Amino acid sequence: MTNEELQSLVKQISEQHFKKPFLHHAIFNGRLRTTGGRYLLSSHNIEINRKYLEEHGFSELEGIIKHELCHYHLHIEGKGYQHRDQDFKKLMKQVGAPRHCTPLQKVKKSSGKIYIYQCQDCAQIYERKRRVNTDRFVCGKCKGKLKQRKEYFSQND
Template sequence: MEQNELQKLVETISWQFFQKPFRHRAVFNPRLRTTGGRYLLRSHDIEINPKYYEAFGEEELISIIKHELCHYHLHLEGKGYRHGDQDFRKLLQQVKAPRYCRPLPNVKRSASCSFYVYICLHCGLTYQRKRKMNTNRYVCGKCKGKLKMVRS
């Protein structure tokens, strides 16, 4: 799918589900990694991750566009456009758009991130951390006991 086809699709979906025009740009952004799309607050443009179209097809693309159009129309109307806002959740239900897109297949999430495991020598509580910490400076949050690194 080309950029101009995406633009027409977004305009069509906007009229079909929201009965309002989409007057800004919709573009594919291949740099997006963990999200299906995003609505840009300053420019009011919508960026779509092309990997979702390639992996799941047009049906998933339409659901991502509907989700981003919910952000778009609510923001322009001055209503709650964030994920936690009641206006946003209500509009998502009306147009049958998902709150989050499904994960891409074969995408490694935090697989390269190793965890450090610490244990309290007094109460035995274990802590998992992404970053290494200085056991001379920090103590157990539960009993103030000394910590020891078990695994890195």
């Protein structure tokens, strides 16, 4: 689905369920991580997380759009548009918008290399995700010189 198709879908849902026009822009935002969508107060635009369409399908996308349109129309009308407001709760119930969206499947990422350093004086071990400049940094316990022991790839937990 393109941004243009999303725009027309949002306009259609707004007319069908709210009986009011959607006069601003709706786009997909790939940077959204923990939310299905968001309504921007300053520009009145709506941003949608494309991953919800890909993972949960059209019905989930429709629910997210309804939820964001509740924020949109109430804010435009000067009514309570926040989650805690009665106007918002009432409108959500009227149009059948979900309070929360279904969580996305968590993709576990490999954390990559792990570097092991050991103090040459007190034998303190340090594990780091990033390389340490051993000429510049010393042991936090005794101020001794650090030496890199090994590096390995960690597994998913």
